[in-house]
Amino acid sequence: MYEKYVKLLKDHAIKVTSPRLEILKFLDEHHTHPNVEEIYSSLKKKHPSLSRTTVYNSLEILKKNRIVQSITISGSELRYDIQGGLHHHFLCNRCGAILDISIACPNMDRTVEGGHRVDEVQGYFKGICKNCQKKEKGWRTNG
Amino acid sequence: MYEKYVKLLKDHAIKVTSPRLEILKFLDEHHTHPNVEEIYSSLKKKHPSLSRTTVYNSLEILKKNRIVQSITISGSELRYDIQGGLHHHFLCNRCGAILDISIACPNMDRTVEGGHRVDEVQGYFKGICKNCQKKEKGWRTNG
DNA sequence: TACCAAATTGTAATAATTACAAAATAGGAT
DNA sequence: ATCCTATTTTGTAATTATTACAATTTGGTA
The missing domain is CATH 3.30.1490.190 (Ferric-uptake regulator, C-terminal dimerisarion domain)
Known part of the structure; x- marks a missing residue:
C-alpha cells in the first residue's frame, strides 16, 4: 500500500513517518493541486492527531527534496503537486x-x-x- | 508631469485621482516589481494621508483595466508591474x-x-x- | 532496549489581504 | 460656479495563510 512512498522517502534519506506517507499518498491520488487546508482537513478525518503545522513542515521537506513542487498560481495560497x-x-x-x-x-x-x-x-x-x-x-x- | 498618467486613466474611463496618478508614476519609475507595502510606504512620505487600502483598491482597478499586472512568483505577496x-x-x-x-x-x-x-x-x-x-x-x- | 536527533503537535505570533462604514471628492448636470 | 451623486479614499477591524516556538513523541540506529 505504502511501499512506493516508503521507498521514495528512503531514496531521499528522509525519515519515514506516517504524516509524510499519508501526504504523499494523498497528492498521488489527487491531482487537483490542493492547498494545505485541503490536505490537512482530508487527512485529519482518518488521523485525528494530525497537526496543520506537520502538513506545512512535511510539504516543506518534500519540496526541498524535489519530491513535490509548490505552485504560486493562485496568488493567495500555495498549491501542491507531486507530478514529475x-x-x-x-x-x-x-x-x-x-x-x-x-x-x-x-x-x-x-x-x-x-x-x-x-x-x-x-x-x-x-x-x-x-x-x-x-x-x-x-x-x-x-x- | 502627470499628463501621460491622466491620459492613461481617461482612455480607460477611470476617474483621475491623485493616489492613482502617484501609483502609476511610481510603477513607471520603479521596475523592481514592488509589493503593496513598498509602494505604500514610499508614497506615504509625500502624501501622508494615503491609506494602505487605497493602494490595494487602486492596484485592483488598474489591474482590471490591464494597465498593471500582478505577479504571483514570490508565493507570499503580490508584486506589481506596469510594463506592457x-x-x-x-x-x-x-x-x-x-x-x-x-x-x-x-x-x-x-x-x-x-x-x-x-x-x-x-x-x-x-x-x-x-x-x-x-x-x-x-x-x-x-x- | 535505550538513546538521540529529528519530527510532530498545539498554541501563539506574524504578515498579507479583505470587509466595511464614514468622510471626502471627481466629474457631469444645472 | 454650484450642486449632486456615484465613486473613491480612509481607517479600523476582521480574516486567512503561514511561521515561530516549546514541549512531547518517535524513527532509526547502536
Missing part, C-alpha cells in the same frame, strides 16, 4: 480549478538564463476553463 | 530580486489552450541570480 513530468498550469478564474497543461515549451528545462542559475521553471495560464465556458453558453441559450 | 511588453520573470531565491526576462516563448500570446480561454500568461524562473553567484564566488576565493 514537466508541465504548465492553467487556473480558471471562474471555478478556481487548476489544470495541468501539456504544452511544448522550449524554456521548461532551462538551467541558465541571462546568466542566472535556474532551478525551477513554471508556466501559468489564467482564464476561463472549457467547462465554465460551456456552462455560460448553456445559460444564455436557455435564457 | 510580453516578458517573463526571474526570482532570485537568495536576494529576493525579481528581474525581467526577455525570452522567446511561443506560448506567451496564446488565447486558447486545450479548449480553455486564456486571458493571462506568465512564465516564472527561480534560482540564483548572476549577481549573487558572483558574490558567492568572491567569498570562496577570499576565504
Whole structure:
C-alpha cells in the first residue's frame, strides 16, 4: 500500500513517518493541486492527531527534496503537486480549478538564463476553463 | 508631469485621482516589481494621508483595466508591474530580486489552450541570480 | 532496549489581504 | 460656479495563510 512512498522517502534519506506517507499518498491520488487546508482537513478525518503545522513542515521537506513542487498560481495560497513530468498550469478564474497543461515549451528545462542559475521553471495560464465556458453558453441559450 | 498618467486613466474611463496618478508614476519609475507595502510606504512620505487600502483598491482597478499586472512568483505577496511588453520573470531565491526576462516563448500570446480561454500568461524562473553567484564566488576565493 | 536527533503537535505570533462604514471628492448636470 | 451623486479614499477591524516556538513523541540506529 505504502511501499512506493516508503521507498521514495528512503531514496531521499528522509525519515519515514506516517504524516509524510499519508501526504504523499494523498497528492498521488489527487491531482487537483490542493492547498494545505485541503490536505490537512482530508487527512485529519482518518488521523485525528494530525497537526496543520506537520502538513506545512512535511510539504516543506518534500519540496526541498524535489519530491513535490509548490505552485504560486493562485496568488493567495500555495498549491501542491507531486507530478514529475514537466508541465504548465492553467487556473480558471471562474471555478478556481487548476489544470495541468501539456504544452511544448522550449524554456521548461532551462538551467541558465541571462546568466542566472535556474532551478525551477513554471508556466501559468489564467482564464476561463472549457467547462465554465460551456456552462455560460448553456445559460444564455436557455435564457 | 502627470499628463501621460491622466491620459492613461481617461482612455480607460477611470476617474483621475491623485493616489492613482502617484501609483502609476511610481510603477513607471520603479521596475523592481514592488509589493503593496513598498509602494505604500514610499508614497506615504509625500502624501501622508494615503491609506494602505487605497493602494490595494487602486492596484485592483488598474489591474482590471490591464494597465498593471500582478505577479504571483514570490508565493507570499503580490508584486506589481506596469510594463506592457510580453516578458517573463526571474526570482532570485537568495536576494529576493525579481528581474525581467526577455525570452522567446511561443506560448506567451496564446488565447486558447486545450479548449480553455486564456486571458493571462506568465512564465516564472527561480534560482540564483548572476549577481549573487558572483558574490558567492568572491567569498570562496577570499576565504 | 535505550538513546538521540529529528519530527510532530498545539498554541501563539506574524504578515498579507479583505470587509466595511464614514468622510471626502471627481466629474457631469444645472 | 454650484450642486449632486456615484465613486473613491480612509481607517479600523476582521480574516486567512503561514511561521515561530516549546514541549512531547518517535524513527532509526547502536
